[in-house]
Amino acid sequence: MNDFYSERSQSVGERLALGVFTAGRLQREQVLGILERKVRHALLPRLPIDFDARYDAQVPNKLKLTAGPINENTRRLRDSLEPETKQRYQERLNHFENGQLSFIGHEVSLDADRTIDWDDDQLEGIPLLWWLKYQSLEPLKWFLFSPEESIDRERVVREVLDPWVRTMASTAQIGTPEYLRRDWIPHAVSLRVMTLSRYSAWLESEGMIASRQLVLEYLYKNALFLQNHIETDVGGNHLIENALALLMAGLIFQQADEWIRSGTELFERTAINQFLGDGSHFEKSPMYHIMSLRRMLTSIGLLSKYGYSIPQTIQHSAEKATEFLTYLTPPDGQIPLLNDSQFYQVLSISEILLYADKIDITADNNPDQFGASGYYWLGSGADRMLVDGGCVGPPHLPGHSHIDLLSILLWLDGNRVLTDTGVYQYADDVHRQYARSIKAHNSVQVGDCNPIKIGGQYLMGRRTAPETTMSRNESFKQFEGKYEVEGFLKPLYTHKRRIQTNGKWWLVTDEVSSHGDRPIISRLHFHPSIDLKKVDDAKFNIIYDSEYLLGYLQALHCESIVLDTSPYFPEFGTKISRKVLELRYESTPAGYVISKNEGSEVK
Template identity: 25%
Template sequence: MSLQKISRLVHTVRYLTFRQVAYRLYYRFVRVGLGQFRDITARSWVERWDAPAWSRLSTDDGVGFTFLGVRGGVRDAADWHSGQHSKLWLYNLHYLDDLNAIDIDKTPGLADTLIQNWSHANPPVVGNGWEPYPLSLRIVNLVKWHSRSDSRADVMLGSLASQTDALAQQVEYHILGNHLFANGKALVFAGTYLSGVQADAWLAKGLQILDEEVREQFLQDGGHFELSPMYHATLLWDMCDLVNLARRAQLPALMKRLPVWEPVVARGMAWLRSMLHLDGKISFFNDAAFGIAPDFEHIQGYAALLGIPDAAGDVLPSAFLNTATGYAVVTPSAGVKAILDLAQVGPDYQPGHAHADTLSFELSVFGQRLVVNSGTSQYGEGPERQRQRSTGAHSTVEVAGQNSSEVWAGFRVARRARPSIERFDLAEKFICIQASHDGYRRLQGSPRHQRTWTFADDGLEVVDQLTCNQSVAVSRIYIHPDVTFLPEANGFVADMGEGKKVVVSMQGADQVRIVGSTWHPEFGCSVTNQCIEAVFSSCSLTTHIRWS
């Protein structure tokens, strides 16, 4: 192993907790052994499960499935583990999300077919479906479906109990983050639905996990600590599910936690709304894409059914900082919104969904997305996954061809950029926000990147400064695919329709050009777009974006 790889590994491992390391070693030697659950029964709830659905069916026959934009067939047991598909595709297959998808009740027999096919093809405890994360999502889906359908057949309850037993023995303490949260939620759902001593133990264990993780993972400004709008939406839906479960089961252990869970949902909705573009969809910071998590309007509707107050009518300042997560939100005039990434890479011990996107920004003008980050279309460890996590795939500055944070493999980060907010001024006619980061300190001269955004009613000035000029830097502004810029005498101009125009110009660059690129709004999706790329070897670059 080269010294560079050793250094990268050391700078990655140093952030892990003792718990992660200990459980990683523990799970190498311990094997899952299932108990017997012949006499398992279901508890009586005050009300059966009922909740809004947001996801679409992936299949109409239980044979052909579409996940992540990829079609596949599942005709025999081997297909549940086929090497023809990515790990994430197979995980989606094993989640059985269709049990609670839109229109599942309009397709008679499909739910039973899915459950039976999975059970016959996946004996304990072999294959993708018995890994803790797909176990967690499937257990919740099964509990919801069993409760809604009043399906209490002993064989089905026994299978649910076996799956919960397998999960309880391999809780993801070695990963933590949203995985551990999903484990805790599944144990609570199963322990609430099933009855008996073992079910009580699962419920207690799940609640213990959630008591710790809700407090740690949802920060004071409402945002989830993995700093991904997509994962935030996923866990916010999970929180709504937990509130709903407590209301329907009426178990005292759940009811006593409502005063904690309900405010988390309320604050989480306010944070997520701040991270939306004017089209109502999430911004792309860190791992983020459409279609993986419920949209804000789905979560808003769910919370409304639960009677959780929404801060939709609150009057917000024209610029504010989500202080715990580090995202600034600026709305200098009607139809204009910018979101600035001033955030740390986080959490320290689990940055698997982080991108090297420090000091990037996204911008909507005239109600349309204009400046974007490149999004996420795949996981895994391939070169495209690495490119999409890189600094060069975001609307920020890359120095000497390096990433601001050392993202590597599919979900690893070694040395991380540490941003500092230096100025946050709201004046009568302008808004000025300045921040810098030290992510390039490992390079010759230890350059520091400082970026200053100055907003007016009709434009934005972005000043990028480096503390040393020993490296060539590249500023990139990625453009939404619906917008096309053309060269003009003083820069580049885009016709936004109805007589509206946006002009981009740069001073201090050695070279400015438009290059072809791709935007990735969904997994498995790549859309052609433009990138305005400015190369500069001096210490300063000024970018003007004007709209009129």
Template identity: 25%
Template sequence: MSDTRKYLILMRAVQRLSPRMALFMARRVLRNKLAPRFPVRYRARLATIEKDLPALSGPRGELPPGLLVMAEIYSSEYREVMDRAREGRIVVLGREIDFGAPAKVDWNHHVPEEGDHQLWRVKMSHMGVLCPMIIEGERDHHLAVTALAKGALENTDPTAPGAFDAYWFPYAASHRILALTAGLIVARSRKGLPQETDQAVSDLLRHNVAFLLDNVEHELNNNHVERNLAALCLYFSYAESVPTRIAARLERDVAHLLETTILPDGCQVERSPMYQGLSVASLAIMAETPFLSGSLRSKLQERQAAAHRAFAILSHPDGEVALFNDSWHGEAPHYRGLEVPVGRVVLSHGGYARLSRGDDVCLMDAGPLGPAWNPGHGHADFLSVEITLDKRRLIVDPGTSHYNTGADRTRERSAAAHNGPGYDGYEPVEFLGSFKVGKLAQARLLPEQELGTDTIGGTFYAGPGKIARLVRHYPGRGFLVADLWDTSSPRGRVSWLVPTEWQISTSESGKLQLEQGNARAWIAPLLAASEDLHVTPSHWASHYGHRRGAHELLLRPHLAVSRQQTLLCWIGSMPPPTSAHAEGQALLEQLSSLVTRLPQESQ
């Protein structure tokens, strides 16, 4: 990519910032430059904030569910590896690094293959492993907690070059406050902690709260701010007192966050199913914050309930989230709770639709890339679907294996890597680096009233022309997918990813039969000729930093007499019914009518 094009993408991204965000972005840039240049002054600034902070008090009565859920989020993630942390062996994102002892942990550890985005280091800096060590650990765990907390306080410096992208990344500080506050309050409500351990954790907490008060990430106005504010709300909910100025500030900031980042249907505005799960937990903490006004807490409770419902809709029967946009398993809570209504469910503001019955599910992404002001976590997965049959994932999203700049990041965000109908050689979005976006695009859900109750669909206006997709559910059998391109060129394409746990064989009729243990599935193109189906090795990522094998099934559409391109594909646990071809043709005719009739601005 040329320097000129990079510059144009950057200018497009900057122009979409609100004046408020631009002001805070300028402040962030100045902080990054001035703190290392004037370290004594910046440390003095933080010390002044910390000096006036109230200490964390003990629990008051029965612990609320939001606090307990937050503690369990960190405990469930790190419970199985806390014994290793006791010895200085830190396990994050499936990778273990042995530092030799808790006191020797290097909080600025660099992982070479993570390049320009050191997520392993940032994730380690969350210090989430301390939560189960505090709550469930024995004496040797508590000694390790003391050493880890003291080591972090003594051996990290927010004025060091690069500190704001490492241990003192405000998002990481937020997770530290959430994990340590939740752990400390739960432990104090039970058997308590050794005095030295309690003091070491309390000292680290105060330092982090002072830092975060000075560094809320308003320049992003996204999930980072949500985590920032949840952390501050949790700490001050259990502080000995709440300074009036801080209570007023959090009232204002939480209200702004709720208004701008949580949509009416509960979807978090960045449209990541993973971050959706974290939003549910953060909103619960805010709704339990006693010093926020009653009216704001009531709104938080309502929106948290909607967010919980959206999280349920965006989860598969295996309890893990869909992998649309930046998402992976193991970061958000494993879904438990609300039952999703059977049949069709639509998140009209979030741009998602779902068909389900029993353990068969189809989810469709038919929304924007993300919020215009910060679409950095978006992927070009327009009209993509994920399909689970009998609780086994069959059609998967490529996922997110890395954030750092490189070929994997570029591929996993591209339209070509996803199964939404696309055009050869055409990418609808301009991506730069890890999170910057130039040209935007968005899909839209087709109106529910125009479709049968067993059908979901969406449209997407790409550069070469309009694209549309309908999916019809045949309960107990499978799903029929109908795709339409309203131009004859460039050539259309659909690329399904199937995990290699499924073994593929081809029948004489051109249907693909798949087996996984005693499970069977069929993928059958109903219009394409056999030479228009190609199966090649590929990969997907259900967990960050780890790629898994996949079969890539590339299908080419049929060129209709109308000069439109069309494709019908059956995906099910049984072969397609004899009526599938005729009913698919009816879906294509409906798509053609809708694409022609709906005004372009609704595309």
């Protein structure tokens, strides 16, 4: 395997400059939120005040639920899940019952009460995301969405969940050192509130809540905390999570009108600010698009069932987001792994669309209305190419953006052929740097650097915005895109990509100007199920599952071709080898044609 993890190391000065540039693009609300969080994190543990006791004192002595609509919504959501998803939840719950807990590819052994300490040796080197999932009480979600007939639920509650929730609630202390990075991470608190709301609603429906007031007190305390810790410092999809958590807590405890108002107003604001004109979520990750849409659908369903009016901005954004997802759906029905996306972290496309239908949100799919995201389809049916002609994401929120300028993905006969890379983890390591780089995408690299500088977990430098056009004539459909990479006083180089197709072939032509003597490499990363059989120096057969001939690839005007392997990250913590072609150009225009039928004439 070529060393895809090798990058020119950044100096301290370059890293600092990149950090300053990234910080300079933050919005005022983010900067103030970061400052507030840092002051709280540093100051509160040093004060002679028991902040945890203060929160406990605000929890009413008697808590009553109005839980029917939430439990009904949980049933709707469970009925939207595919059998494989519910079975996966049951298997994870079984492992948890047996003292094993696995997130993002890392499994640990739990203590007798099924807990684990922050400083346990098993967690050394494991990304913070693992702890966040643990603190969000994910096993309760597995319990709620497992097949209803598969487990003795009363026994699991009594023997497994009761002691675990009791321990989690009693050991999570607000105001202790590092509390905002451990037991009270605001994002984990949001997820905890949503899960505890659903779990409490289920307990109430089964007549089991009266003896479990601790669950309600823990839920109320978490909602109180979240109201004071809205994640303006992070922004993006975290605010959507905050919004639904506050809304659900306010609805289940009908006396908490402030939470209902805060959650609804936050939803309205994010609906306006975070969704583009074609309905796509502005972080440009299909995974986070589905997550955000799910939260919005839940808010609409709950507001309606509790008798509240649904703000038009939320309704409209949910409809447009559903329409966009319908448009983006590939031939195989799974999300394209664009930007920070993985499989099995959110609902599948079919699950979220069924859930939308159960919430009475319908989608019209008119391709001519889509374009704000920059995602364009070339082809139809089972044979389609997806082109990324858009910007890399919001300037103030580069965390989930990859350098995928004018990158392409391809499906033939419904099978993935050219793929994006996904993401291994969010921690700052070689996997993270590779997944975000131009090397990991089906585009062109000029020289040994990225067209947009990246670093750390989420840092990103000066951006470039592609200019794109779509046209068609009687013979073919055509996409054209162009972007400039800035240099000192003048562009460092310009990359133009033209793609023409008649639905049976795709002709990709790249032109790079002002590149000097810097090498030009066009990469094509193939799905692990795809093999390439060399026919001659410039032609390859595209083979699926070792035996099925899908089509052909013909390189055009290449100086040399290297067939190698590259890493593929379809799930957190999972690395799979796949084929990659490196087409090296001495001059341009140059490119390649992919065809389904040998001899298809390109005119």
